[in-house]
Amino acid sequence: MGEELGASEVEMLSAFVTGFETACRVGYGLGEAVTARGWHGTGVFGRLGAAAAAAALLKLDTEATLHALGAAATQTSGLTASFGTMAKPFHAGKAAMDGVLAGQLAAGGFHATVDLLEPAGGLERAVLQDGSVHIKPADFSGWEILNNSFKPYAACHLTHPAVDAGRQIGKSGFDPTGVRAVRAHVGELAKQITGGKSGAPESALEGKFDLKFCVALALHGHNLSAADFREPLRHDAGVFETARKVTVEAKPDLTFTSARLEVELDNGRIVTADIPVAKGHPGNPMTWNDMRDKFKGLVESRLGKRSNSLFEQLREFGNGKALAAIRAVSRAA
Amino acid sequence: MGEELGASEVEMLSAFVTGFETACRVGYGLGEAVTARGWHGTGVFGRLGAAAAAAALLKLDTEATLHALGAAATQTSGLTASFGTMAKPFHAGKAAMDGVLAGQLAAGGFHATVDLLEPAGGLERAVLQDGSVHIKPADFSGWEILNNSFKPYAACHLTHPAVDAGRQIGKSGFDPTGVRAVRAHVGELAKQITGGKSGAPESALEGKFDLKFCVALALHGHNLSAADFREPLRHDAGVFETARKVTVEAKPDLTFTSARLEVELDNGRIVTADIPVAKGHPGNPMTWNDMRDKFKGLVESRLGKRSNSLFEQLREFGNGKALAAIRAVSRAA
Numbered sequence: 001m002g003e004e005l006g007a008s009e010v011e012m013l014s015a016f017v018t019g020f021e022t023a024c025r026v027g028y029g030l031g032e033a034v035t036a037r038g039w040h041g042t043g044v045f046g047r048l049g050a051a052a053a054a055a056a057l058l059k060l061d062t063e064a065t066l067h068a069l070g071a072a073a074t075q076t077s078g079l080t081a082s083f084g085t086m087a088k089p090f091h092a093g094k095a096a097m098d099g100v101l102a103g104q105l106a107a108g109g110f111h112a113t114v115d116l117l118e119p120a121g122g123l124e125r126a127v128l129q130d131g132s133v134h135i136k137p138a139d140f141s142g143w144e145i146l147n148n149s150f151k152p153y154a155a156c157h158l159t160h161p162a163v164d165a166g167r168q169i170g171k172s173g174f175d176p177t178g179v180r181a182v183r184a185h186v187g188e189l190a191k192q193i194t195g196g197k198s199g200a201p202e203s204a205l206e207g208k209f210d211l212k213f214c215v216a217l218a219l220h221g222h223n224l225s226a227a228d229f230r231e232p233l234r235h236d237a238g239v240f241e242t243a244r245k246v247t248v249e250a251k252p253d254l255t256f257t258s259a260r261l262e263v264e265l266d267n268g269r270i271v272t273a274d275i276p277v278a279k280g281h282p283g284n285p286m287t288w289n290d291m292r293d294k295f296k297g298l299v300e301s302r303l304g305k306r307s308n309s310l311f312e313q314l315r316e317f318g319n320g321k322a323l324a325a326i327r328a329v330s331r332a333a
Numbered sequence: 334m335g336e337e338l339g340a341s342e343v344e345m346l347s348a349f350v351t352g353f354e355t356a357c358r359v360g361y362g363l364g365e366a367v368t369a370r371g372w373h374g375t376g377v378f379g380r381l382g383a384a385a386a387a388a389a390l391l392k393l394d395t396e397a398t399l400h401a402l403g404a405a406a407t408q409t410s411g412l413t414a415s416f417g418t419m420a421k422p423f424h425a426g427k428a429a430m431d432g433v434l435a436g437q438l439a440a441g442g443f444h445a446t447v448d449l450l451e452p453a454g455g456l457e458r459a460v461l462q463d464g465s466v467h468i469k470p471a472d473f474s475g476w477e478i479l480n481n482s483f484k485p486y487a488a489c490h491l492t493h494p495a496v497d498a499g500r501q502i503g504k505s506g507f508d509p510t511g512v513r514a515v516r517a518h519v520g521e522l523a524k525q526i527t528g529g530k531s532g533a534p535e536s537a538l539e540g541k542f543d544l545k546f547c548v549a550l551a552l553h554g555h556n557l558s559a560a561d562f563r564e565p566l567r568h569d570a571g572v573f574e575t576a577r578k579v580t581v582e583a584k585p586d587l588t589f590t591s592a593r594l595e596v597e598l599d600n601g602r603i604v605t606a607d608i609p610v611a612k613g614h615p616g617n618p619m620t621w622n623d624m625r626d627k628f629k630g631l632v633e634s635r636l637g638k639r640s641n642s643l644f645e646q647l648r649e650f651g652n653g654k655a656l657a658a659i660r661a662v663s664r665a666a
Contacts, residue, residue: 038459074420075427077410079446081455087407087445090438094408105423111538112420113412122414126371129462205444 001100003323007057013318017145019053019099022069024144026117026135032189032256033133035080043078043091044127048117050099058107070112071102073123083156083193084209150280152290153224154297155207158190159214160280161259165273166218169263176219177238178266182246184215185260195248200240204229215261216243225297257281288315303329334433336656340390346651350478352386352432355402357477359450359468365522365589366466368413376411376424377460381450383432391440403445404435406456416489416526417542483613485623486557487630488540491523492547493613494592498606499551502596509552510571511599515579517548518593528581533573537562548594549576558630590614621648636662 002012027034027045034044051072055065075098078091106112116122119135128134153163162184170176186195190211199212207213208229216239222228228235254260257278263271277284286294292311300307306329313325335345360367360378367377384405388398408431411424439445449455452468461467486496495517503509519528523544532545540546541562549572555561561568587593590611596604610616612623619627625644633640639662646658 037462038455070415070418071420071423074412074415074424075410076412077408079407079409079449079455079459081449081458082403082407082446085403085444085446087404087443090404090443091407110420110423111418113415113418116412116414122371122412125414126412129370 001054001103002057005057009318009320009323011057012323015053015056017143018056019049019051020145020148021143022052023049025138025140028136028139028144030128030133030135034127035189036192037128038080039076039127040078040080040082040088040091043095044076044123046092047072047075047077047095047099047102050096051102052099054100054103055106058103060103060106064106066114067110067112068103068106070114070116071105071110072099073116074112075102076123076127080193084197084206086205088205147282149282150286150291150294152280152286152294153214154226154229155214155224156194156209158187158194158256159209159211161254161257161275161278162186162190162211162215162261163218163224164275164278165259165261166215167223168273168275169261169271170219170221172221174219174221174271176216176221176242179219179242179245179263180266181264182215182219182242183262183264184211184246184248185251185254185262186211186248187254187256187258188250188252189256190254190259191248191250195250199243199246201233204231204233207233210243211248212243212246213239215246216240219263225294227297257283306332334387334436335390338390342651342653342656344390345656348386348389350476351389352382352384353478353481354476355385356382358471358473361469361472361477363461363466363468367460368522369525370461371413372409372460373411373413373415373421373424376428377409377456379425380405380408380410380428380432380435383429384435385432387433387436388439391436393436393439397439399447400443400445401436401439403447403449404438404443405432406449407445408435409456409460413526417530417539419538421538480615482615483619483624483627485613485619485627486547487559487562488547488557489527489542491520491527491589492542492544494587494590494608494611495519495523495544495548495594496551496557497608497611498592498594499548500556501606501608502594502604503552503554505554507552507554507604509549509554509575512552512575512578512596513599514597515548515552515575516595516597517544517579517581518584518587518595519544519581520587520589520591521583521585522589523587523592524581524583528583532576532579534566537564537566540566543576544581545576545579546572548579549573552596558627560630590616639665 023045026048027041031041034041048069051068055068060068082088113122117135119137124135151157153160194209194211197210197212199210201207201210201213214224217224217228219242220239259275261273280286295311296307303310310329313322316322356378359381360374364374367374381402384401388401393401415421446455450468452470457468484490486493527542527544530543530545532543534540534543534546547557550557550561552575553572592608594606613619628644629640636643643659643662646655649655
């Protein structure tokens with residue numbers, strides 16, 4: 001959209017930050033609440049962020065921006081029951097598409113309800129029906145984008161703390177064939193969304209949402225990059241065997257970012273790992289090198305040696321030269 | 334979509350009926366329940382109907398059709414809090430658009446969750462969160478399209494029974510300037526969605542959802558056609574004066590289709606009207622002549638004398654010649 005409108009890199013970055021901050025302000029503290037009620041936070045709050053970003057790129061005035069946000073809110077969608085299928089990543093793309101549409105509609109004079117996002121407004125009533133949690137009045141202090149989490153693993157974010165624990169235990173020297181039982185203690189939402197799966201996913205997409213399978217991969221020394229979740233899903237029988245030994249329990253002191261793992265070995269020894277803050281969250285951030293590794297894991301099979309230079313250009317986005325360089329790499333691909 | 338695919342008129346009609354029956358089967362008896370929880374039934378069930386129609390036109394097999402329905406279900410959207418703005422009719426168009434997209438995605442191999450529509454499935458859990466009402470196992474007997482309701486008035490369907498009552502009282506000879514008070518007794522949902530408005534709408538769109546205003550129009554002899562809801566909204570001061578005298582009360586014996594009106598005159602006389610089944614519902618259907626009148630009210634300002642012939646062609650849709658005739662009229666417009 002930025003390219004179509006001839007926006008500068010700085011304008012695009014500014015629009016992105018506008019969208020990010022808007023989504024965070026409306027959704028602050030509500031991610032787990034909407035997820036527990038069957039709605040994907042990306043589809044609820046991401047759509048609003050996309051509309052805010054579109055409004056910024058379109059340079060809408062205050063009133064039109066309110067209509068864009070209203071048009072986006074009334075398109076709220078994305079069921080958590082779709083997790084583990086192609087529909088989950090589709091939620092993110094569709095949220096972006098609907099947000100752009102909302103901005104374009106508002107630019108054309110579309111009128112929506114402008115108080116849908118208010119505490120106790122139409123969005124909250126429909127998505128958080130029991131009225132026990134509420135959209136908070138917006139707090140405009142600080143920058144939420146500085147508190148963003150990144151995902152080091154190509155699996156559901158809720159699996160990350162337990163995967164960190166599994167990787168800590170599964171590092172070099174550990175023999176996963178000597179495992180008798182694995183007890184994963186996780187937060188309530190991680191249990192609800194990812195804990196009840198079989199441990200024997202039939203597709204990579206299912207595997208990303210199967211905590212038992214993800215923990216087993218980690219114990220077997222995998223880094224859970226995109227390469228571990230290619231279709232068709234193929235892994236050593238040992239991974240699936242370990243996954244069968246995993247039990248998942250929710251603990252009230254654990255959250256979205258924390259987990260504990262107890263691995264009982266055949267010789268009776270117990271190995272434990274305690275992850276208070278999973279890698280990628282504020283307090284335990286990914287470094288630029290971690291980012292580069294993830295990026296390369298995603299694009300290197302396609303871009304080869306150009307992966308590094310593309311990463312460097314993306315990192316400098318906003319200097320006015322990055323977009324042309326990115327286009328050149330994309331064309332060559 | 335049918336034209337793009339080169340479908341015959343019979344195939345298009347068949348796809349339409351497929352979509353209609355699908356939406357009704359899933360949503361049977363749940364229209365008021367989803368509305369009361371903040372979701373527009375058109376956005377919830379209409380989207381599934383559109384996907385089913387698209388699947389029929391695309392001749393998808395059973396499995397792909399399930400994925401199309403899943404892709405549509407996870408796009409469920411449309412907030413009732415948008416009623417009274419452009420976003421409400423937008424819900425219908427967006428449901429159609431998303432349903433077509435769902436069909437096209439499934440045709441391309443997209444995989445969604447295929448049990449979202451089941452009783453207690455992901456859609457029901459997200460939209461009917463208190464678990465007090467459920468999607469019913471599909472009943473495939475009969476044709477729901479034969480039980481369809483049509484709207485004779487260009488206002489919210491929930492206003493129709495009270496408008497019928499107002500028109501019964503307001504027919505020729507009635508003097509609305511002699512009205513002291515108007516008591517509208519309606520169903521709970523009509524009260525909730527349309528009863529709490531001011532009676533003094535600032536736009537035609539607001540007016541369509543304002544029961545007091547709609548009843549006043551009826552008492553003043555208007556037929557509530559599209560012409561009564563043109564922007565900017567202009568009506569005699571008397572209509573707004575009467576609207577101010579209307580009070581709305583929900584009665585447990587009244588439903589979506591029924592209403593009672595008590596008009597108290599300045600001379601103390603009380604005139605009443607009791608509508609058990611509003612015009613347009615099964616049991617009190619619109620005739621073809623009623624349909625023609627509504628159609629002409631919508632298109633005559635644009636199509637003039639061609640309105641009649643277009644109506645006749647639409648009525649014969651399926652004979653294989655209607656589409657060409659409709660195209661000819663559209664081109665000439």
